Amino acid sequence: MIPAPEPDPQSPTWPFVLQFAKHMEAKLAKNRHKGDRSGWLKDSSKALFERLEDETMELEDELYISYGTVESITSECADVANFAMMVADRVSTDTHNV
Numbered sequence: 001m002i003p004a005p006e007p008d009p010q011s012p013t014w015p016f017v018l019q020f021a022k023h024m025e026a027k028l029a030k031n032r033h034k035g036d037r038s039g040w041l042k043d044s045s046k047a048l049f050e051r052l053e054d055e056t057m058e059l060e061d062e063l064y065i066s067y068g069t070v071e072s073i074t075s076e077c078a079d080v081a082n083f084a085m086m087v088a089d090r091v092s093t094d095t096h097n098v
Contacts, residue, residue, distance in 0.1 A: 002092055023078040024085070040086040041093060048090055052083035 007014055028036070040048060059076040062068035068076070 020078070020081070023074055024082050027075065027078045027082055037089070041090060043086075043090065045087055045090045045094060048083060048087045052080065052087060055079040055083050 007017070035042070043051075055076065059073070059080055062073045062076045066072075
C-alpha cells in the first residue's frame with residue numbers, strides 16, 4: 001500500500017476519523033479467522049470491489065429499508081470502508097492494477 005500522509009492531530013476531523021478507524025479495526029478483528037490481509041490479497045481487486053458493492057447495498061438496506069440503529073448503520077459503514085481499503089491495498093500489490 002502506498003504510504004499515507006501523516007495525519008494532523010490538530011485537525012478538527014481527526015477525532016472522528018480515529019473513532020471510525022476503531023470501528024473498522026473491530027470489524028477486521030471479528031473476521032480475522034478468514035485470513036486477515038493474506039486472505040484479501042488472494043482475491044482480485046474486481047472480486048473485492050464486488051464485495052464492496054454488496055456491502056454498500058447492505059448499508060443502503062440499514063439506512064432506508066430496515067431503518068437500523070446507529071450501531072448497525074455504523075457497523076455497515078465500517079464494512080464498506082474496510083472493503084474500500086482492501087481494494088486500495090490489493091491494487092497496490094497488483095502489477096496490473098485490476
